[in-house]
Amino acid sequence: MSEEKETQVITAADVGTIDAAMLRDPELPDTREGQEAHVKSVARRCRGPKLVSDEDVAPRWDAWRVLRDEDDWDSALDMVQVLRKIAQSHATTGFTVSKVPDPEKGDWAALERIAFPLIRLRGATVGKGCGWPLNLEIVKHPFDGAEHVTTCPNCGNMISWKAPVFD
Numbered sequence: 131m132s133e134e135k136e137t138q139v140i141t142a143a144d145v146g147t148i149d150a151a152m153l154r155d156p157e158l159p160d161t162r163e164g165q166e167a168h169v170k171s172v173a174r175r176c177r178g179p180k181l182v183s184d185e186d187v188a189p190r191w192d193a194w195r196v197l198r199d200e201d202d203w204d205s206a207l208d209m210v211q212v213l214r215k216i217a218q219s220h221a222t223t224g225f226t227v228s229k230v231p232d233p234e235k236g237d238w239a240a241l242e243r244i245a246f247p248l249i250r251l252r253g254a255t256v257g258k259g260c261g262w263p264l265n266l267e268i269v270k271h272p273f274d275g276a277e278h279v280t281t282c283p284n285c286g287n288m289i290s291w292k293a294p295v296f297d
Contacts, residue, residue, distance in 0.1 A: 158296050165296050166269045176260035176282040176289060178253020181220045190249045203235055213248035217256050225257030260285040268293065
């Protein structure tokens with residue numbers, strides 16, 4: 131014989147109101163001054179201008195996705211080597227594009243940390259990083275989770291970010 135289990139439905143009215151303060155992370159600062167200090171505790175800098183067009187980058191992403199989907203590790207390593215050579219051709223005189231040792235075979239996350247900056251190819255990857263501190267702009271806005279876009283005053287790079295939320 132099978133026993134039927136009784137399902138109990140709990141509604142919002144049964145629970146009551148949850149105070150927003152109960153959901154707040156107690157480790158986060160609760161004053162604007164503290165919140166700004168928290169934002170500034172993480173270095174966020176302009177990576178400099180794009181060195182390749184979106185039209186050049188799109189096929190790189192497509193090729194990477196195919197290699198990743200097919201789990202073609204050896205070809206992905208070959209692609210990273212080609213991307214390093216392309217990046218080096220854009221580098222400032224005397225700058226060497228980082229030659230991070232190849233990760234353990236199959237560690238796609240580690241390989242992507244190497245490949246993605248090479249695919250995007252911003253100034254910072256080749257010694258032409260701008261370095262303007264984005265936090266100066268972030269703290270000018272409300273901490274409301276809204277999307278923002280600004281133009282770097284040093285290099286003209288368009289930078290987008292999502293404002294932090296502290297409540």
